[in-house]
Amino acid sequence: MALKFNVGDLVDNPTPRVPVTLCLDTSGSMMGEKVRELVNGVNLFYDAIGEDDDAHDSAEISIVEFNSSASLIQDFAGIEHISRINSIDASGGTALGEGVNLALDTLEQRKMIYSNAGVLYYQPWLVLMTDGQPNGRQEELERAIDRVTEMVAQRKLTVFPIGIGADADMTVLARFSPNRPPLRLRGLSFKEFFEWLSKSVSRVSRSTPGDKVKLDLDGLAGWAEL
Template sequence: MALTIGTEDLVENPTPRVPVTLCLDTSTSMQGGKIRELVGGVNAFYDAIEEDDDAHDAAEVSIVEFSSSARLVQDFASVERLQRIESMKANGGTALGEGVNLALDTLQARKSVYSGAGVLYYQPWLVLMTDGQPNGSAAELDRAVRRVTALVGEKRLTVFPIGIGADADMDVLGRFSPNRPPLRLRGVRFTEFFEWLSKSVSRVSRSTPGDTVKLDLEGLAGWAEL
């Protein structure tokens, strides 16, 4: 039976994986500087992973974007297979719940692939970034909150809810984060955030799967309003 691309990666490189899902708001309010800086930040994240010996072999990234609906724009892949992003379009509403649910579905599917290939993985990371108030399905939003908080409570997911700009609904983001408050991005410091994230991925990849890894809290000052 032919191997899928994702499974080929796991056979060739059985290093324990750090799955990172970026769930990104691409609604109309992200137009202009915010969406351009977001694209630059994601590409900087890819570059930093590629240059780090530990993160290079361990990290796998997927991207879900949400506007009036949710869309998987990058399924989980190692850095060699990640396509640099030329641009992202900002339009439509803010279907946040739909975005998170798609991200979790994609993550669950990838975990099944890991298990089938006999590859260990670290606690997955979900990065949720939005600049407004959700206006998608309230039922989908509630379901997404329940799923995330259950996984976090079972120590099967680490979530980073990040508000972009003054209009971000920090109360809604807080519902996704039972253990730590959500953070607000300082200005448009997407590149600084993704540099911090890549260093955090590297730190996790140097640990043993199942260990608790402390985050670089001091590094938050470089990109977050504290």
């Protein structure tokens, strides 16, 4: 699959970038209130990034959805080039491995664009949210797990695996993050999660690329089951 990228203002705005990929389950089990709250949370995330001076210039966001297949629904772009989401259709299965692999492919190509433009970037973030058990191709799932864990071990990626609801497969999510256990969203606290995420992105954007930035662990209590 050929991916087209929005180069945007990389030349005019050489601020180091914080690439954030949202890899979101939009399978049939997300239909109804879950997917509506997810959409509201993503738009709130956009708003919060746009209102923060540091994150506004640094954050670049992409969104991959996975159901019976995977697709890129928001290419990497700065907040000024992103349109708010009106709705997401939830249907089909849970091709989680396919979704993560597309997200990583998209990230690798964006990193090449940063390098070619001479723009520095912070350690990329991958937010993986699902409410069920993966039922895509097993080899794709295993390849995704291997790729993510290798990048995490090399400090080339920060991953946040998050389960939605009681049926989320936390065992599979844990395989993506051997150093930090996956978290389960408390109820439908998408708004609280994306508020926390926007503040975390802002904290990173105020640091120097390569620095280790501590996460706001206290803030987890606002949205996660601890």
